[in-house]
Amino acid sequence: MGSKPKYDRTFVEDHLSQYGYKLKSEYKTAGTPMLVECANGHIYQTRFQNFYHRKTRCKVCQGLGNYNTKEELIRKLKENNCEYVDHYRDPKIKRTIVKYICSCGGLGESRIDRFLLGERCTECYAERMRTSRKKGKLERMEKLISKSSKEEQ
Ligand SMILES: [Zn+2]
Numbered sequence: 551m552g553s554k555p556k557y558d559r560t561f562v563e564d565h566l567s568q569y570g571y572k573l574k575s576e577y578k579t580a581g582t583p584m585l586v587e588c589a590n591g592h593i594y595q596t597r598f599q600n601f602y603h604r605k606t607r608c609k610v611c612q613g614l615g616n617y618n619t620k621e622e623l624i625r626k627l628k629e630n631n632c633e634y635v636d637h638y639r640d641p642k643i644k645r646t647i648v649k650y651i652c653s654c655g656g657l658g659e660s661r662i663d664r665f666l667l668g669e670r671c672t673e674c675y676a677e678r679m680r681t682s683r684k685k686g687k688l689e690r691m692e693k694l695i696s697k698s699s700k701e702e703q
């Protein structure tokens with residue numbers, strides 16, 4: 551009983567919350583299993599040392615989980631204005647791949663983790679390349695305008 555736990559519950563909850571995660575069970579030590587809930591509501595078992603040192607995160611969100619349900623993928627795609635077509639698991643990279651009708655109307659195929667980070671179909675990619683230059687110019691102009699209007703006040 552002599553040794554004090556290295557990280558106490560407050561530290562763990564604090565650290566988890568920085569990533570949008572919540573502790574859902576008792577916490578004993580960094581090496582004992584605990585339940586956490588990710589920002590998207592997936593509850594799974596892990597150890598704090600894995601989360602903290604090895605930076606392991608929710609497997610479903612990373613597209614690594616076997617248990618992405620079809621309903622969940624449909625919902626995720628819908629939230630991002632895309633329409634679910636199909637999905638499969640790529641055994642080589644151990645990730646879930648989704649096929650979808652993109653918000654631009656094009657047909658897309660992406661790793662679910664990349665999709666959730668904003669990757670879209672190749673047409674969107676080409677379009678983004680075209681507009682990023684324009685956008686950069688606009689943003690610089692807007693900054694200048696808001697700066698000068700503040701100076702006037
Ligand atoms: Zn998750």
Ligand SMILES: [Zn+2]
Nearest residue numbers: 652654671674
């Ligand atoms: Zn698109």
